Amino acid sequence: MTILIDSSVWIDFFRGTPSPAALYLRDTLGRQSYVVGGLMLAEVLQGFRHKADFDRARDAMLRLPVVALVGRDLALLSAANYRLLRSRGVTIRNTIDCLIATYCITNEVVLLHSDRDFSAFERTLGLTTWRPT
Numbered sequence: 001m002t003i004l005i006d007s008s009v010w011i012d013f014f015r016g017t018p019s020p021a022a023l024y025l026r027d028t029l030g031r032q033s034y035v036v037g038g039l040m041l042a043e044v045l046q047g048f049r050h051k052a053d054f055d056r057a058r059d060a061m062l063r064l065p066v067v068a069l070v071g072r073d074l075a076l077l078s079a080a081n082y083r084l085l086r087s088r089g090v091t092i093r094n095t096i097d098c099l100i101a102t103y104c105i106t107n108e109v110v111l112l113h114s115d116r117d118f119s120a121f122e123r124t125l126g127l128t129t130w131r132p133t
Contacts, residue, residue, distance in 0.1 A: 002033045003130055004067070004104055006113035007096075010044045014057050021114045024132035034112075036061050037069045037103070039096050069103045078102040081125060090120040101127050 005025060012022035025034075041061055048054035070078070078099045082092055092098050094117060101121035104111045105128075111118060112130045121127035 001110055002035055003110045003112050004035050004037055004100070005040065005064075006100060006111060006115060006118075007040045007043045008114040009112050010040060010057075010061070011047065012114060014044070014053075019114050020132040021112055021130075024130075025112065034064050035109070036064045036066045037100060038066055039069050039099065041066060043096065067103075070099050074099065074102055074106060077106065081105075081121070085120050085124060088124065090124070092117055092120065101125070104128070 009019070009021040009025055011017075012019040013025050044061065045054060045058055048057060078095075078101075081102050082095075082098045085092060097115060097117045100111065101118055103109065105121070105125055108128075110128050110130050112132075118127060118129060122129060
């Protein structure tokens with residue numbers, strides 16, 4: 001099983017916030033098959049103010065395989081998924097979350113996250129997520 005780590009988890013992880021997902025990541029790094037999305041790499045790293053913190057985070061994230069999350073076909077499918085959810089009364093607040101969920105659904109990749117926007121994808125479109133206990 002391959003698990004994609006969402007930005008929400010990485011941010012908690014690097015801040016030392018003891019969310020269940022960040023603790024799970026900390027405890028399983030090196031023992032679980034994780035991948036980093038290029039979008040998450042950019043999103044997480046742009047938040048660091050100090051070069052030393054940026055360098056440590058970059059090096060940690062680049063120890064994992066980095067996958068490209070979006071191309072033409074996935075962008076079109078993501079837009080269709082957004083429209084489907086919106087037609088059912090759910091508005092996704094973040095385009096990147098829609099792309100991430102669509103990537104995971106399409107590629108049968110599990111998502112580790114701490115973001116409420118993904119629950120609509122789970123309920124409606126079959127997104128598989130990892131819920132640490």
